[in-house]
Amino acid sequence: MLDYLVLYNSHSGNTKSVAAAIFSALPEGSRDLIDIDSGKPIPEASTYFIGFCVHRGSCCIEVSDLLSSLENKNIALFGTCGMGRSAEYYSLIEKNVSAWINSSCRYLGCYICQGKMPMQVRQKYENMRTSENAPQVDGFIRNFDCAMTHPDREDLKKAQEFALSCISHASCV
Template identity: 60%
Template sequence: MLEYLVLYQSESGNTKKIAATIFSHLPGTSKDLIDIMTDKMIPEARIYFIGFCVHQGSCSMVVSDFLNDLSGKRIALFGTCGMGDSPEYYSTIEHSANAWIESDNEYLGAFICQGKMPQKIRQKYEAMRTAENTAKINMCLRNFDEALTHPDSLDIEHAKVFVEKILKKIKAKDF
């Protein structure tokens, strides 16, 4: 059994980038980094870092099914979403995703940051613009443009701090 497994689903590379950062900051060699969408066999681990790209405020069914199947594990979540700089929204995402974790697991916390979105999203916003919703659509377009640089170096640093925080939490509980 591995000590750490960093398991992720990434459509645009945002979550993969955060997953690689988390993996590289975990100690030792008893660890693996796996894209959940591959055919690779998923090994058992003591501690899981599970990442996802946010869709409609939560994780995908593939990730929720995996979370739901875990038992007696320590689990930390991480994710990327198009909306940025909204701790309230990030908290909503966290609660929506961690609802899939069974109560016999130990939930360790979550890290969520902004990620760039596909260009088709910007085109969708532009096509939706009407006289009545111009202000709202302009806000969505500003957010889209801001997201183009994410996850950025500050997001990466926050992911590193997240790993340190989780490791300290684990160490404190093990003593």
């Protein structure tokens, strides 16, 4: 059994970058990094770091199924989200995703950062802009433009700090 397993689901590469940063912060030795969609078997571990890209305020079914299947493990969540850096929205995402964690597990926390979105999203915003919704859509476009540089170095550094904090918390539990 591994000490640490970093599992992730990433469509744009954002969550994969955060997963790699978390993996690099973990102690050398008994650890692995696996893309959930790779088809590789998922080994057993004491502590799981499970990453997801946010879609409609939650995670994909593969991640929710995985979270529901784990028992008596330490679990930390991490994710990337195109929509703004809103603590309230990130808290809602954490609540929605952590609800899938089996009650026998120890929940260690969640780290979410902004991630870039495909250019089609910006084009969609531009196409839906009218004089009536211009202020709101312009806000979406500003957020999109800001997201283009994320996850950045600071986001990845915070992900590593989160991982170290989770390790510390898991050893105290």
